[in-house]
Amino acid sequence: MSDLPHPDGMPAISALATETSNPATTDIDRMSPLEIVQALNAEDAKVARAVELVLPAIAQAIEAIAKRMRQGGRLIYIGAGTSGRLGILDASECPPTFGTAPDQIVGLIAGGPIATANAVEDAEDSPVAGQAELEQLRLSSTDTVVGIAASGRTPYVLGAIEYARSQHALTIGIVCNQASPLEQQVDIPIIPLVGPEAITGSTRLKSGTAQKMVLNMLSTGTMVLLGKTYGNAMVDVIATNYKLEQRASSIVQRATGLDREQATALLRATNGETKTAIVVGRLHVSPEVAREQLAAHDHILRTTLEAMQS
Missing domain, CATH: 1.10.8.1080 (Helicase, Ruva Protein; domain 3)
Structure with missing residues (x-):
């Protein structure tokens, strides 16, 4: 199948850095098991540096999120595929760790709950679905919506962000490619540029790792600012086991x-x-x-x- 332009006029997907072939792994199918993991590890080593370069944006984001959460706002992650699953993971770990209410930090994924364990890949193509998810939550101006998309052009996420902006919610984007529609639409773009994936286009690898690191920082940093720790102790831990x-x-x-x-x-x-x-x-x-x-x-x-x- 030819690499067609996006229906909204965006460049073909092959133009994205995360979709280009990585010269370090072009012969990965000829490598020994040890060589394979060495190659993957070498690529993963680049992720922390990519995240380091966007720390000022992450710091700006946690300060803005905390300000809104002090006013009763929620932190809402939204994404498709790996990106959506990572948001749900981060959201689900906050109640036991920091004592947050289940509806304070929310993760949404294209395709709904079934997509957390099963691929529902076509669900990401609907911007209306992204908006509908936030409408069901009765989004308010004190909320924060974090759009997570390695490509920065997922319609489901873009639809959600457009609606969030119309409701005057704070919008943040986590993207692994430059000059994306998501970067241009959000209040605070966070763009760790991890480069080509070890397996071309498999953004569950370096891009997913970078997204996980950023999400860790967003939730943890926000919780620290909200007094959920004393020193580095999680003093709002809920002892459920x-x-x-x-x-x-x-x-x-x-x-x-x-x-x-x-x-x-x-x-x-x-x-x-x-x-x-x-x-x-x-x-x-x-x-x-x-x-x-x-x-x-x-x-x-x-x-x-x-x-x-x-």
Whole structure:
């Protein structure tokens, strides 16, 4: 099949950097298993540098996201294929890690939930579907929509971003090619240029790795700004299993100097609320007072402790 131009007049897909042939892997089918993984590893080594070059844009994004989330806004990821799955992955890991509500950070994928495990490749061609997803969420001006598309030209994502802009939501794009429609449409473009993939056009490789790294930074950086950590401890962790219960106990022990048995008992007394337990353990107040003080200081533990100790 010939490489036809995009129906909206965009250049043929072969013009994209992520779709060009990588000279380092043109003979990958002749390589030994060790040579294959060495070649893949050499390409992956380029990803961190590509992300490093866009750190200022990522920092700008987390500051803007945090500002809107303080006003009650949501962080919404939207993408197709690998890009959509990565957004869903990042969103799904925030509630247990940072204690966010399930609807605070949302991942949407072209084709719906079935596409998380099964390829529904034609679903990405509908800009109307992207808009409809956000309409169902009743998008508001305090929300942030992050469009994820290695090519920067996925219709599903572009339709969502166009609608998000019409609702005055903050728009961010994560793209791995220059001068894309997505880059031109969003408020904050994040463009890690990873170059040609080891397997031509397989953007689940370097592009996907770069997207995952950027998403990690967006959610983690935003959560840090919102006071979801104390130092590097995840003090809003929700202890939903044994491992997380042990993690919460360890956090309380380090922050208060209590032993494991005392920390565990304190967590039970505070309904598993790690921040509350730390305030109680450090300042010897009741859980009710601890909760009141945390609420008065935007639930930021460090600020609360400093204010109560002054």
